[in-house]
Amino acid sequence: MASVSGVLARFHANILKTRASTVFSNLFVMVMIVDTRPSTVKREDLINILKRSCDGVGLALATESGESYKCGKKIIVFDLDGTLIEQEIIEELAKAAGVGEEVRRITALAMEGRMVFLDALKARVKLLKGLPVSRMEKIKCSIKILPSVKDLARQLKEIGFIVGIVTGSFSFFADYVGEAIGADYVFSNRLIIRDGVLTGEVEGDMVGPEAKLRAIKRMSDEKGVGLDACVAVGDGANDLFMIENVGLGIGYKAKLVVKEKAPAVINTDDLGVLLALIGCTDLKKDVVKRI
Amino acid sequence: MADKYLVVMAVGPDRPGLIAEISSVIADFGYNIEDMDQVVMRGIFILSLLVNISSSLTGIDRLRKKLEYLCHELGLEVTFYYTGGK
Numbered sequence: 001m002a003s004v005s006g007v008l009a010r011f012h013a014n015i016l017k018t019r020a021s022t023v024f025s026n027l028f029v030m031v032m033i034v035d036t037r038p039s040t041v042k043r044e045d046l047i048n049i050l051k052r053s054c055d056g057v058g059l060a061l062a063t064e065s066g067e068s069y070k071c072g073k074k075i076i077v078f079d080l081d082g083t084l085i086e087q088e089i090i091e092e093l094a095k096a097a098g099v100g101e102e103v104r105r106i107t108a109l110a111m112e113g114r115m116v117f118l119d120a121l122k123a124r125v126k127l128l129k130g131l132p133v134s135r136m137e138k139i140k141c142s143i144k145i146l147p148s149v150k151d152l153a154r155q156l157k158e159i160g161f162i163v164g165i166v167t168g169s170f171s172f173f174a175d176y177v178g179e180a181i182g183a184d185y186v187f188s189n190r191l192i193i194r195d196g197v198l199t200g201e202v203e204g205d206m207v208g209p210e211a212k213l214r215a216i217k218r219m220s221d222e223k224g225v226g227l228d229a230c231v232a233v234g235d236g237a238n239d240l241f242m243i244e245n246v247g248l249g250i251g252y253k254a255k256l257v258v259k260e261k262a263p264a265v266i267n268t269d270d271l272g273v274l275l276a277l278i279g280c281t282d283l284k285k286d287v288v289k290r291i
Numbered sequence: 292m293a294d295k296y297l298v299v300m301a302v303g304p305d306r307p308g309l310i311a312e313i314s315s316v317i318a319d320f321g322y323n324i325e326d327m328d329q330v331v332m333r334g335i336f337i338l339s340l341l342v343n344i345s346s347s348l349t350g351i352d353r354l355r356k357k358l359e360y361l362c363h364e365l366g367l368e369v370t371f372y373y374t375g376g377k
Contacts, residue, residue, distance in 0.1 A: 001318075002311060002314040002315035002317075002318045005311040005314060008307070008311070009307045009309075009310075009312075010308075012307050013307065014305070015307075015310055015331075016331050017330050017331070018328070018329035018330075019328055020324065020327035020328075021325070021326045021327070022323075022325045022326065030327070038307070
C-alpha cells in the first residue's frame with residue numbers, strides 16, 4: 001500500500017477513493033480510483049512505474065479507465081499455450097516430427113514480436129508435414145490441465161461469465177481443452193490432415209493477433225455487450241493486440257513485450273488473483289457506487 | 292486468541308501523498324493494514340484504516356505518537372479506536 005500510494009504521490013496523481021481489504025480469499029486486494037490529470041508523467045509511464053513497484057512487492061496490478069471499470073465484465077477469453085496449459089503445443093508437435101530445434105527458433109522470434117505471427121505459424125506448420133495423427137493423439141493425452149485452471153473456469157461460469165479460448169494453436173488440442181474446462185467458445189487454427197498425416201497446411205482463415213480480437217468481437221456481439229465488458233488473458237506477443245483493445249487486458253506469465261505493454265499483469269502462478277483483478281469482489285461494488 | 296486491531300481515522304484537506312505517508316509509517320513499525328477505506332469529499336480527505344496490532348502491543352504507543360505528529364504536520368485530524376481490547 002505504501003509503495004503504490006508512494007508512486008502515485010511522487011508523480012502528483014491524486015487518489016480519489018481507496019478500498020483495501022485482506023478478506024477476499026486471503027489475498028490483499030486494493031482498489032484505487034486515481035485522477036491522473038495532475039500527474040507529472042504520462043499515463044502509460046505512470047502505469048509502468050506502478051507495475052514495477054507492484055512487481056517489487058509481489059502484487060499483481062490491473063489498470064483500467066474509469067468508464068471500463070464501471071462496466072461489468074461479462075466475457076473472458078484465454079490464450080491456450082503458456083496460459084491455460086504449460087506446454088507450447090507446436091513445440092511438442094515439432095519434437096515428434098523431428099524438427100524441434102528449427103520450430104523453437106521460429107516460435108521464440110514470434111513470441112518476442114520479432115517475426116509476424118502468421119508468417120511464423122505458416123513456416124512452422126510446413127515443417128510438420130507428414131506427422132501422423134497417432135502422434136498427435138499421444139500429445140493430446142499428455143496435455144496437463146491444472147486443477148486450478150478448471151476451478152477458475154468453473155467459478156467464472158458460476159458468476160455468469162462467457163468463457164472463451166482464443167488461440168493461434170490448433171483445434172485438435174484447443175477443442176479438447178475447451179471441452180475439459182467447459183469453454184463456451186474455442187477459436188483456433190485447423191491443421192489439414194490427409195491420409196492420417198499432416199499436410200503441412202492450415203485450413204481457412206488463420207487465427208493471428210487481429211483474428212483474436214475479431215473472435216472476441218464476435219462473442220461480445222452475440223452477447224450484446226461492448227469490448228469494455230471483455231477480459232483477455234495471454235502471455236505472448238500475438239496476444240498483445242487483444243490485450244490492448246479490450247476493457248481489461250491481462251498479461252499472465254507474460255513474455256517481456258506483454259509485461260511492458262499490458263494494462264494488467266499477474267506475476268504469480270496463482271490464478272485466484274485473476275478473480276480479484278477482474279473485480280469479482282465486494283470491494284468493486286463499494287467503489288463503483290462512489291465513482 | 293482473537294486478533295487485536297487499532298482503527299485509525301484521519302480527516303483534513305486533501306493533497307497528494309497523504310496515504311503514502313501514513314501507510315509507510317505503519318509499515319515501518321511492521322504492522323499490517325488489513326482493511327482500508329478512503330474517499331475525498333469536496334476536497335476533504337477521509338481515511339479509516341484497520342491495523343492488525345497483534346504482533347506487538349508494545350509498539351502501539353510509539354505508533355500513535357508518530358501518527359499524531361505526522362497528521363499534525365499534514366494538517367489532518369486523527370483519532371484512534373481499539374477493537375478486541377487494548
